[in-house]
Amino acid sequence: MAIxxxxxxxxxxxxxxxxxxxxxxxxxxxxxxxxxxxxxxxSLPKFNNSAMDGYAILHEDCGEKLEVKDTIFAGDNNNxxxxxxxxxxxxxxxxxxxxxTAIVPKENxxxxxxxxxxxxxDIKLNQHIRFIGEDIKKEEILLKEKEExxxxxxxxxxxxxISHIKxxxxxxxxxxxxxxxxxxxxxxxxDYQIYNSNTPTFISRCKELxxxxxxxxxxxxxxxxxxxxxxxxxxxxxxxTSGGVSVGDADFTKAxxxxxxxxxxxxxxxxxxxKPTVLGKIKDTYxxxxxxxxxxxxxxxxxxxxxxVQKLLGCNKIHHNFIISKMAEExxxxxxxxxxxxxxxxxxxxNAEQKRSPGMVSTLxxxxxxxxxxxDVSLLKKGALVKVLPINWKFFGKDDKxxxxxx
Ligand SMILES: Nc1nc2c(c(=O)[nH]1)N[C@H]1C(S)=C(S)[C@@H](COP(=O)(O)OP(=O)(O)OC[C@H]3O[C@@H](n4cnc5c(N)ncnc54)[C@H](O)[C@@H]3O)O[C@H]1N2
Ligand code: MOO
Numbered sequence: 001m002a003i004x005x006x007x008x009x010x011x012x013x014x015x016x017x018x019x020x021x022x023x024x025x026x027x028x029x030x031x032x033x034x035x036x037x038x039x040x041x042x043s044l045p046k047f048n049n050s051a052m053d054g055y056a057i058l059h060e061d062c063g064e065k066l067e068v069k070d071t072i073f074a075g076d077n078n079n080x081x082x083x084x085x086x087x088x089x090x091x092x093x094x095x096x097x098x099x100x101t102a103i104v105p106k107e108n109x110x111x112x113x114x115x116x117x118x119x120x121x122d123i124k125l126n127q128h129i130r131f132i133g134e135d136i137k138k139e140e141i142l143l144k145e146k147e148e149x150x151x152x153x154x155x156x157x158x159x160x161x162i163s164h165i166k167x168x169x170x171x172x173x174x175x176x177x178x179x180x181x182x183x184x185x186x187x188x189x190x191d192y193q194i195y196n197s198n199t200p201t202f203i204s205r206c207k208e209l210x211x212x213x214x215x216x217x218x219x220x221x222x223x224x225x226x227x228x229x230x231x232x233x234x235x236x237x238x239x240x241t242s243g244g245v246s247v248g249d250a251d252f253t254k255a256x257x258x259x260x261x262x263x264x265x266x267x268x269x270x271x272x273x274x275k276p277t278v279l280g281k282i283k284d285t286y287x288x289x290x291x292x293x294x295x296x297x298x299x300x301x302x303x304x305x306x307x308x309v310q311k312l313l314g315c316n317k318i319h320h321n322f323i324i325s326k327m328a329e330e331x332x333x334x335x336x337x338x339x340x341x342x343x344x345x346x347x348x349x350x351n352a353e354q355k356r357s358p359g360m361v362s363t364l365x366x367x368x369x370x371x372x373x374x375x376d377v378s379l380l381k382k383g384a385l386v387k388v389l390p391i392n393w394k395f396f397g398k399d400d401k402x403x404x405x406x407x
Pocket of ligand 1 (some may be wrong): 274
């Protein structure tokens, strides 16, 4: 019995998944999920320092002629204190004297000699001093368990002298295809045969999402062949297959799972396309059996499979987020079932893809996102607000648009 979309999403978000850890150098932890809370071991800046090349002064001396007592470079451990009518020459990043209350950029000073300068009157108290802890406070949490590590988190870690980090291991995904009519893309396909495009799709998509992926080949249309492939893959966190789930005479996947005592988590989702989607489990391995129709399988993976991957990665962001946009054109839809509509979000509106039959292979190559229509929607007018779910999201464009004007 097919279940509701919401129920399927809830089941996925509640799945209990086993995750493993490893320790990596921080540079190798990019796009991985952090498996520990990391606190700042020291404040940043570590000490009050100068934001400008110039002179460190006492604020009460503004407008005065000052004697230059010393020069402090970045990295110096100079503990000199300022006295009235004196200053020190200081470089950007250098530790300021403890009682310094302003830095005057050198270009704002009148340099009389190496030893004497006149500073202007209008100096703000504490100007150009970067204070201890204003960036990061000691003990502050820098990275939380289950957060994704990106370049900016690596900045944080490096700034603390952290060289290695505990992360979740990449989930292991195994992909195989079923369907005798399919030829692998490196084989010769006769005129009556088609290429297996689903398997490379899921292999590359799972890699893109941060999984370790093994391709274990092509099952013949027999229960034994599919069973063998599944049994060989039970060390994986998830097996992804496509095809063989509906009711055709050569659809053996379901029977193979049954013989292997796969526990069905759900069998069918009330959605279009992709109703015959099955999620099962054998021992600790989840099995996602996607519809063979290429667009149906890929969209179901984006809506449901990707969330399982998020969980397997160890991430706590396991729900879809969206961008509110508007329809570029009117869209008519056959109501009755929740429907996934792939399309292209151009930054201003969502352009529903016209060619979107479940068996098509070309559709997603023109799309970067999708919307999901409730079962009672038969018409979306041009300009209607929609919630756009990103698919592949590097947001550049061919047109040179003005991003400087905001009003
Ligand atoms: N009598 C019924 N027939 C169908 C039903 C139904 O309810 N009653 N459901 C339809 C729906 S909806 C879908 S989706 C498909 C699902 O079929 P399967 O998942 O069992 O997939 P297959 O029958 O093996 O193949 C369907 C279609 O997809 C092509 N395919 C399969 N694998 C690949 C691949 N790896 N790469 C590229 N293309 C693939 C295959 O050649 C078929 O054209 O069933 C409907 N039928
Ligand atoms: O899942 Mo089926 O595609 O609706 O084609």
